[in-house]
Amino acid sequence: MDPRIDHLSENELGTILDGLEAQANELKAGAQFVGTANVKTIVSDSGAPSDYSGVLPADPQNTSTGYREFSVQATASTIPNLYADLIVYVFKGSLATRYTPSDYLVDVAASAAATLLRVENAPFDVTNPNKKSWLMSITGDKTTTYYLKFYVVANAATTIAVTAL
């Protein structure tokens, strides 16, 4: 390679800089060093618009409402110890309408079928510290299609497994 910067071929310098940036990014995404402010936090998701869609089956405790439980497990791809937080977006009727806690409060006040999401930490798996699990339940009506989308915020890239119980 001609070292003179004005003799570089078209876009060659840009390619070199892009490569360096990609390497720095990879170093931070893989075996990271912990310092002042330089650890990369990674948001992972399946890439699909939603990870679950369906009408909720009747709640055995109250057959007039719909209810379903889920197990969600995140597995770190690179590191042995996973620190992770779960974000769940609920969409009711269509993927264009996200159902928020504010919608829940409005529905409760109007005595309408309210959708409530509960997320609990599952017992820690001491033999697999690269995994973290949550138990999640959703209560809602029995006729509308619900869509659930899961995101995991963690100190490593993760794969997410969702099981409807």
Next chain:
Amino acid sequence: MTTRVDSLPENSLVDRVTSLQSELQELRGAAQTFGAASYRPHRVFSANPVDLTVTTVKYNNIRIEVTFTPTDTSLSGLGGVLFMRAVMTDASGRVITPVMTERLVPVNGISKWRLYPTASDTFPAPSVTFKFYFFSTCAGTFSTALF
């Protein structure tokens, strides 16, 4: 962006090289490896007794958005909050838990939460205070706003 040297805007090349240099210095200058038992997260909170006071809290009239911004946002997703805890206290000093909270998907390392405190429309809570704690992989600052 064009990458031809003679077509780059003024200082663009210097800016990119300087940014890369600081990234590499950070990687070389850090001491702890991120692995088995050597990882120490940051805890970020203010020195103030309370971070936010809201008055006349009714059933669904107060919505709070909390934003955490990492000190360093030079790479997308660099730094961020693993989890956040909010403590809500009423005027008589009682801690009220849990507060209905949702976390939004972080964008460029900036995390946001939305809190929906509730009380009675008939007997509103005259004053409610909030204190926020962040457990993060980086230093950062936070702010609160009603939305």
